[in-house]
Amino acid sequence: MQAALDDTGHDLTAQLTSSPGWWDCVTRVGDDHRHVTTIAGSEERCFRMEFWQRGVAMAGAKAADLPAAARAISLWQTGRCLSELQSACSFVQYDPLAEAHERGDAVEVRWAIYRRTSAPHVDHDLIEAAYAQPRLRALFPFHSHRSLNFSRCTGFPYTHDVPVIDPRPHGTYRVVWWQNRSPHIPASIGEADNPHDAVALVVAHLPRNCGPAVAGTADDLDGTDST
Incomplete structure (x- = not known):
């Protein structure tokens, strides 16, 4: 994940966090204001992501490609809004409540x-x-x-x-x-x-x-x- 983030050209650090038990590993990129957690699947090659902002899970995604996952993370961490993130990464999904959080x-x-x-x-x-x-x-x-x-x-x-x-x-x-x-x-x-x-x-x-x-x-x- 760190190598994939480096390839995006953004100064981002992937921190390894504790696994919930049924996945191989979990990484976190960002801070308490805005971050992304990524869980690696244990039985298939997939990366499940949650995009957080100020204590709210704003969007979710599942990607089979690590560079694609890293690109989505980098876009979110550089301040993209939900619609911009989904436009660039079609595998990202969010609901009306997330949009409401964004609107206030x-x-x-x-x-x-x-x-x-x-x-x-x-x-x-x-x-x-x-x-x-x-x-x-x-x-x-x-x-x-x-x-x-x-x-x-x-x-x-x-x-x-x-x-x-x-x-x-x-x-x-x-x-x-x-x-x-x-x-x-x-x-x-x-x-x-x-x-x-x-x-x-x-x-x-x-x-x-x-x-x-x-x-x-x-x-x-x-x-x-x-x-």
Whole structure:
């Protein structure tokens, strides 16, 4: 990979990282602002890439040719946008949410995706109740299994200082703090019989000066905000 990057004429360094176990090796090129990870297949010659920017996996790709993979990496690391990258490397794929991150309206698009999805883990009544609250609608929503979470940033790692809504059996809801606020289990805030009351509990426990979600990660914000 390093030799292929050198051939592109750009000053880029491929760092070897730990393998997830079922691949031969993983390389990373770039920094926390923008980078590309590449995984080498173990049973076929292929290079699977993820193109990251400010905590968001913006695009993915699979290439059989190492020079082609290196070219895509070099283009991304020199600041190309998604459309330019795909135009030059047709094997690169991205979705509308990635485009929204690039435009700066990822919060609105993520809410729109959740409001129209048919995914079974999404509680539509809960989504609509949360969306009806302007202060929550300004945050970046994400799901962990069936739990609905809210972040003050749009990239991963997300902030974990906003309460989480956990749908329970029989249509009830539990509102809790994120699990890393408790040494064993999420600290419970309260129970609710309907999504509107659950949302009200979240709003009542929003952190001070909780404004609209911003681009970047929890690490970009005050370190205390991510806990």
